[in-house]
Amino acid sequence: MTKELKCVGKSVPLRKAEELATGKAQFVDDMAAELQVKVLGSPYPHAMIKSIDTSEAEKLEGVEAVLTYKDVPKRPMPRLAARALYILDPHLRHVGDEVAAVAATSKAIAEEALDLIKVEYEVLPAVFDPEEAAKPDASQLYPEGNVYGVHHEMIVEKGTYEPTLISYGDVEKGFAEADVIVEDVFEVNPQVHAALEPYVCIAEWRGDELTLWNPNQVPYEVRDGISYALGMPESKVRVLSDFVGGGFGGKYLARYQGIAALLSKKANGKRTKYLLTREEALTHCRRYFARIYIKIGAKKDGKFTAISVKSYADLGGYGNVFGNSFFWGGMPCCAYNAENQKWEGWDVHTNHFTAQPYRTVQVPAMSFSEEQVIDQIAEKLGLDPIEIRLKNVAETGDESPYKPWVDNDPGYPRGKLINFPSKKILREVMEKIEWKKKWKGYGKPIAVDGSKLRTLGIVYSGYDGGLVMDGFTSMALAMNKDGSVNIMSGTQNMGQGPDTTLCQLIAEFFDIPLGDVNILTHDTNIGQYDLLGARASRELTTGGRLLLQAAEKIKQQVREFASNILEVKPEEIEIGGKKAYVKEYPDRSVPFSKILTTSITASAQGPMGSSFAPVQPGVKTANCMVQAAEVEVDRETGEVKVLKVVTGNCPGRMINPTIVKGQYTGGAVQALGMALQEEFKYDEKNSIYLHSSYVDYRVPRAMDAPVVENVVIEEPVDLPPEQGIPYGAQGVGELGHWGGPAVMASALYNAIGVRLKSSPMTGEKILAAIKQKEGRN
Numbered sequence: 001m002t003k004e005l006k007c008v009g010k011s012v013p014l015r016k017a018e019e020l021a022t023g024k025a026q027f028v029d030d031m032a033a034e035l036q037v038k039v040l041g042s043p044y045p046h047a048m049i050k051s052i053d054t055s056e057a058e059k060l061e062g063v064e065a066v067l068t069y070k071d072v073p074k075r076p077m078p079r080l081a082a083r084a085l086y087i088l089d090p091h092l093r094h095v096g097d098e099v100a101a102v103a104a105t106s107k108a109i110a111e112e113a114l115d116l117i118k119v120e121y122e123v124l125p126a127v128f129d130p131e132e133a134a135k136p137d138a139s140q141l142y143p144e145g146n147v148y149g150v151h152h153e154m155i156v157e158k159g160t161y162e163p164t165l166i167s168y169g170d171v172e173k174g175f176a177e178a179d180v181i182v183e184d185v186f187e188v189n190p191q192v193h194a195a196l197e198p199y200v201c202i203a204e205w206r207g208d209e210l211t212l213w214n215p216n217q218v219p220y221e222v223r224d225g226i227s228y229a230l231g232m233p234e235s236k237v238r239v240l241s242d243f244v245g246g247g248f249g250g251k252y253l254a255r256y257q258g259i260a261a262l263l264s265k266k267a268n269g270k271r272t273k274y275l276l277t278r279e280e281a282l283t284h285c286r287r288y289f290a291r292i293y294i295k296i297g298a299k300k301d302g303k304f305t306a307i308s309v310k311s312y313a314d315l316g317g318y319g320n321v322f323g324n325s326f327f328w329g330g331m332p333c334c335a336y337n338a339e340n341q342k343w344e345g346w347d348v349h350t351n352h353f354t355a356q357p358y359r360t361v362q363v364p365a366m367s368f369s370e371e372q373v374i375d376q377i378a379e380k381l382g383l384d385p386i387e388i389r390l391k392n393v394a395e396t397g398d399e400s401p402y403k404p405w406v407d408n409d410p411g412y413p414r415g416k417l418i419n420f421p422s423k424k425i426l427r428e429v430m431e432k433i434e435w436k437k438k439w440k441g442y443g444k445p446i447a448v449d450g451s452k453l454r455t456l457g458i459v460y461s462g463y464d465g466g467l468v469m470d471g472f473t474s475m476a477l478a479m480n481k482d483g484s485v486n487i488m489s490g491t492q493n494m495g496q497g498p499d500t501t502l503c504q505l506i507a508e509f510f511d512i513p514l515g516d517v518n519i520l521t522h523d524t525n526i527g528q529y530d531l532l533g534a535r536a537s538r539e540l541t542t543g544g545r546l547l548l549q550a551a552e553k554i555k556q557q558v559r560e561f562a563s564n565i566l567e568v569k570p571e572e573i574e575i576g577g578k579k580a581y582v583k584e585y586p587d588r589s590v591p592f593s594k595i596l597t598t599s600i601t602a603s604a605q606g607p608m609g610s611s612f613a614p615v616q617p618g619v620k621t622a623n624c625m626v627q628a629a630e631v632e633v634d635r636e637t638g639e640v641k642v643l644k645v646v647t648g649n650c651p652g653r654m655i656n657p658t659i660v661k662g663q664y665t666g667g668a669v670q671a672l673g674m675a676l677q678e679e680f681k682y683d684e685k686n687s688i689y690l691h692s693s694y695v696d697y698r699v700p701r702a703m704d705a706p707v708v709e710n711v712v713i714e715e716p717v718d719l720p721p722e723q724g725i726p727y728g729a730q731g732v733g734e735l736g737h738w739g740g741p742a743v744m745a746s747a748l749y750n751a752i753g754v755r756l757k758s759s760p761m762t763g764e765k766i767l768a769a770i771k772q773k774e775g776r777n
Helices: 017-022 055-059 106-114 172-176 221-227 256-266 327-329 364-380 386-388 422-433 498-510 541-566 657-676 740-752 762-776
Strands: 035-041 046-055 062-068 100-104 120-121 164-168 179-188 200-206 209-213 236-242 270-273 287-299 304-316 343-349 407-409 415-416 447-449 452-464 471-481 484-488 518-522 573-576 579-582 589-590 600-605 618-633 640-652 705-713
Touching: 035 106, 035 256, 046 100, 055 062, 062 106, 062 256, 100 106, 106 498, 120 236, 164 327, 172 287, 172 304, 179 364, 200 256, 209 221, 209 256, 221 236, 221 256, 256 270, 304 364, 327 343, 343 600, 364 386, 364 452, 364 740, 386 422, 386 452, 422 452, 422 618, 422 640, 452 740, 471 541, 471 762, 484 498, 484 541, 498 518, 498 541, 541 573, 541 579, 541 589, 541 600, 618 740, 640 657, 640 740, 657 705, 657 740, 740 762
Parallel strands: 035 270, 209 236, 304 343, 415 618, 484 518, 640 705
Antiparallel strands: 035 100, 046 120, 062 100, 164 343, 164 407, 179 287, 200 209, 200 270, 287 304, 447 452, 452 618, 471 484, 471 600, 573 579, 579 589, 618 640
């Protein structure tokens, strides 16, 4: 019989929820600083600094430090999900690229000082389209050209002209065998991360030790990058990242942390704050632009014979292979069991600001393209959208990928899928949206009320399961004499709740009250490590797996201590409820207070360098995902009202159901912004971004949010919690966001009978498509 779980699976409140709800939580911008920073940005998208004169700025009363590229070490900051870069560089690669920085006793003085800096620029040709930028004769952002190539290192001295490739089978053979082939081109425009908390960093030196207060997703990457660039031991740089007001992939290591650190050093270590304005924050980083060429072949029964994808991703000035995210986790390639597949991703620098991962990274763009082509094939073959997917989706127990890799640049493992009940989720989402009752056919609304057309859409895809980079992560815990536990964690909370769920795991594992578990984290001085940090929906899955491995070591120590008292072998002893007892005779027990005379500690980390760990040899975890939506379109205005969204996911097991459903729901609403209204706008003629406020860059408001219902299928793997994934839980943090553009495109086609191939699908685009179809002006 399966043991009843007492803490895992319960919706306990988030740690520090009261502080957040009552306004007592202190964010970094709430902290005082002696000096304020302002930065001079490039007015040109591409230029070289020919000369720079800061003498007048330095004379201004209240200015305590000025920084230019001449003052920074000639060592780049290594970064995992963006290209290594210097803290300042005379080669400027986008509008707003940092030219010089000032620290002064007030923001007003710092801004006045910027006006006194004299700069002579050599303006260079700019390129904004990644496909054009990939051509050999394009203006070059780097000496070797604009294509980044297949590089996974944190410092890449030179890009290479090559795409990321994953493939299996023979796509040419697959297309030759197809009865129907559809080929199309799509564009997905950038989405800005737009966290409500802008980017901010406070730096302070005490002697040769640097402390940074910086809300971010990757405190250890920040520490490592700053220490390397400044030529310091990692032990001399401390990063504190307690409360983070949203990240979504935007809050990684960037120049602003290094600028704050060097200005503080020049100002004799004074506490120095660099807070980006809202305008600066909305032009700091964003999801990449993608142009996707896709071709799918199928037999008459709807079985896919071949899928071929070629994508160009716009990295901006300083992105890296995380443009196409080297099809993270082999997705969405591995979501379908097509006979033959080839995915080719070109990651290309342009003169926009940096592209960084955003929730489910490549999947929204790829699914927007792939799901529309699948619908086109299904319509040609007279198949229902769900019917064709049921014929082709991967499922629990299938080998993933469907056939052995031929090309596998990222090095993804092949294995048997767990936690992947795709067909069950499809059917339950279909039922929840009342598909059979309402669906009328392709290009046909389900109801018409005057100018308003009501419609349905449904889509499917896959994503990684969150067990990743265990060889770059460590976790530890200490059991106190009374049986309470302190966790020492390198994980980072930014709202997704690992501080809470990791404590739930330990309370369950030792059968102790949740209140007896404490967690120490958000501080690089606690002695643990997590290079990838809060990315890839992995903090619970990877961090939790390692934490439970450390907890098992603690159990083993207690068993050995207790064996002498209980006069049995250690393997005959069980631990729980702050006591050790004989498994066969539970009444023969001894409390921890009579076993432990000091605290005991243990730690765990993955094999050195391990990136993609199996759950067990030959077994892998991944996420299958379904979204459906009911939408109303006004054919006279193009206005879209989303009435209902149904998300379908399998988290393995929900450690905290409220957290899980909150992530699915929040991600789904956030993705609607990407799909319908968040417009990245750049005026090439005047070299200015036009989306630099929430008035112009319209993220979803409360009034925009539809009803969101969650279909959650739990399918936990039956393994001891420390041997697989933690109590069967896999990543959920990104898994609501992926489907917005795809499901909106599906629904809009069924309303107006026109396929929209560029996202966001604004009211203006929709109205133009309707008018073109109807032949009206």
